[in-house]
Amino acid sequence: MIPFRAPVDDILFSLEHVARADRLPDWDAALVREVIGQFGRFAETAIAPLDAVGDAQGCRLDQGRVRLPDGFAETYRAYTEQGWPGLALPEAHGGQGMSEPVLAAVSEIFSGACHALQMVAALVPGAARTLLGFGTPQQQALWLPRLASGTWLATMALTEPGAGSDLGAIRTRAVPDGDGWRISGEKIFISGGDQDLSEGILHLVLARTGVPGEGTRGLSLFLVPSQDESGQRAPVTVARLEEKMGLHASPTCQLVFEGAPAELVGAPGEGLRAMFTMMNHARLDVALQGVAHAARAGAIATAYAAERRQGRDAQSGAPLAIAAHEDVRRMLETAEALALGGRALCHLAAVALARGDAPDLVGFLTPVCKVFCTEAGVTAADLGIQVLGGYGYLSEYRVEQTLRDARVTMIYEGTNGIHALALVTRQLRGGGPEAFEAFVAASGGGEDLAEGLALWRAARARVLASSCPAALAHPFMQLTAGLAYLAAWQRIIAVADRSSDPTRLERAAARVRGSVPVALRGWAALVT
Incomplete structure (x- = not known):
């Protein structure tokens, strides 16, 4: 290990x-x-x-x-x-x-x-x-x-059987009860739905206060404490603990609310608006989970490849570390570039969020970060396994756990396909695209970036003119994410001399320059 x-x-x-x-x-x-x-x-x-x-x-x-x-x-x-x-x-x-x-x-x-x-x-x-x-x-x-003290933790209880990406299908009901409310229904895939770490759990629950058929307009957000002030547990039951591909130590619960006492958060019928505050934070957090897995897989593979000997140097005859082989070097540099570029992209979004003066850019970049970085985590973990060969497939070095744990990031907090669909159906109007173009343009010069931006503009026009933009959602998201990644790398290259190892960054940058522009042309061709 x-x-x-x-x-x-x-x-x-x-x-x-x-x-x-x-x-x-x-x-x-x-x-x-x-x-x-x-x-x-x-x-x-x-x-x-x-x-x-x-x-x-x-x-x-x-x-x-x-x-x-x-x-x-x-x-x-x-x-x-x-x-x-x-x-x-x-x-x-x-x-x-x-x-x-x-x-x-x-x-x-x-x-x-x-x-x-x-x-x-x-x-x-x-x-x-x-x-x-x-x-x-x-x-x-x-x-x-x-929450600040850690004596209580929180959950986000949205998903129900048959109501995942389609939150308008939620059936969990909230009814008035004196000065408060009572919630009844079933929620699934609730991370940390129960645990023995904190004194209590504050469930943020999306429930229906309007009549059936109102869709998301009839949804409101509620606080449901796991226990009252006397310590009496609320009628919230763990009906099932899910067995998963990865994240075995994270309790994913099916919860049943049986008339649980609740407090309304915000106005009735505005639950989705309030919940998106939590979801948007979670999406950037999930993007960073992808970055973390890419970095961890790359670190394991790099350490292993420096020690593992296979073949001999053509000139000296000395045993050769596999890191010197071109195909292994390709995989190592690709994984490292994904981690470095994905991290920079997330940090650019996080700083813009902290500044508070570029909401259109943050709103546009957040799902792009989520899609690109979660896919990067899975790709880097897969490359890590390949570098380690048979040992990668075993549990000894635990890079296979990295792949198992990373895989769900492409699914939760909105599947990557849902984010791609939202990009072509909702986000290409308003101030987001213009803010994104300005972000790319401000990332510096270079023919590759200029060509990528021109391809993106042409693809955007094609999507906006299409009678079926959903058919173009996947390639257009890949084009957008790839362009954002290239822009992030342009910014990294511009300040590489301030890092502790500029040569390492230059090697990864060369890998990006050699592969990403080609990929952008391919995705653009599928759109235009």
Whole structure:
């Protein structure tokens, strides 16, 4: 097994020099470096050792309650004692008030160390942002300190049997009950739906308050605490604990709400608007999960390829590390380029989100980041397995676990196909496309980028003129994501001399220049 090492230097280079987070008004470079470095050390020593244990043991359902694998509760306790749950929550509510880019850095490291545990904890920032945007002052005062302290965790309860991507088909009902509400229904695929880490769980539940047939207009958002103030558990039952391909230590639950007490968040009928606040945060977080898997797979493969000997040097006759073979070098550099470029793309979106002055760009880039980076994570993991050969297929080096864990990122928080469909049917109108064009144009010169932007503009016109844009959704998303990736790499190349290893970046950049423009022409041809 090759130990996990947090890519702190790569993250800091990307944040400070590529995404220019140092331009944020509250950016304290020394403090940020200390925070990210400290979490990296905690992840390496306390979180990462849980990953193999969690994968082997998985979760279990014991008398209606979910139990996580050995060591998870103790590590989560240390995580809360160090204050990490409240990293990006407001200081007025017990948090530390750090910015979105710092949270992005910590989230990536957390995912690389143990994606399963990160999933249980990762919904807190999105839940907090939803409460800040739509909750009452009383709800904020009660729940934000509990989320910031880690004594409570959060879930996002949307999906139902037959109502996944089509949220308008939700059947879970909310009915008035005195000053509150009661919720009845069934939710599936609920990450962290139950666990033995936190004192309580705050379920954010999308339920129907309107009449059937109203679609998403009849949906409202509710807070459903797992227990009341006296500790009495709410009528929320774990009906099933899912067995999954990967993320064995992340409890994915089927929950049954049987008249559970609930509080309305925001206005009746505006639940989807409120929930999208949480979902949009989650989508950028999922993109970073893909980056984390790409980086981890690349690190395992690079370490292995430097030690594994096969063949001899033609001149000296000395044994040759497989990293010197061209096909292995191709795979290593591709995986590394995917991680570096995907990270930069996410950081550019995160910094724009923190600035708050480019909402059209953030709205356009977020699903593109989600699609590109999750596919990058799966691709890099697959390449890692190939580099290790037979050992990659075994569990010893755990790159096969990386592939298993990464695969679901292309499915949850909106399947990649749904995001591609939304791009061609909704997002090509309004300010998003113009903001994206400006983003690409501002990434620097170069014939490849100029050609890519021209191809994209022609493809966009073809999509807008099409009577069936859905048929063009996949190639147009791939073209858009590839162009965004190329733009991110252009920005990396421009500041490569500020990294600790410019030669490494130049090798990866050469791989990008040699493959991405060709791919863009191919995707554009499928659209136009």
